[in-house]
Amino acid sequence: MAGRYKVTTNSIRYLIVEHFKDRKSIGKLVKVSHSTVFAIIKRWKLCGTVENALKSGAPHKLTPRNRSFVMHKIKKNPRFSAVKLATELEKDLQ
Numbered sequence: 001m002a003g004r005y006k007v008t009t010n011s012i013r014y015l016i017v018e019h020f021k022d023r024k025s026i027g028k029l030v031k032v033s034h035s036t037v038f039a040i041i042k043r044w045k046l047c048g049t050v051e052n053a054l055k056s057g058a059p060h061k062l063t064p065r066n067r068s069f070v071m072h073k074i075k076k077n078p079r080f081s082a083v084k085l086a087t088e089l090e091k092d093l094q
Contacts, residue, residue, distance in 0.1 A: 008036060013050035016040050066093070
């Protein structure tokens with residue numbers, strides 16, 4: 001499923017900032033809306049960068065490989081207990 005909005009790449013963001021310094025009509029030049037231009041410039045003025053901010057939250061506990069291992073075991077035997085699954089996962093990690 002596609003996102004609801006178009007993502008502006010970092011190269012376009014830096015281009016917008018460079019043209020802002022030169023005071024040229026930016027929106028028509030890079031073909032983005034003026035609200036996008038002003039949002040990028042506002043973030044550049046506040047933070048000094050146009051990069052995406054780091055996302056908060058805890059890191060994943062399982063790697064994608066371990067997650068697929070767990071899903072495979074559960075699909076193979078749905079009555080598999082959580083304790084046995086944890087011990088097998090520990091064995092697999094070593």
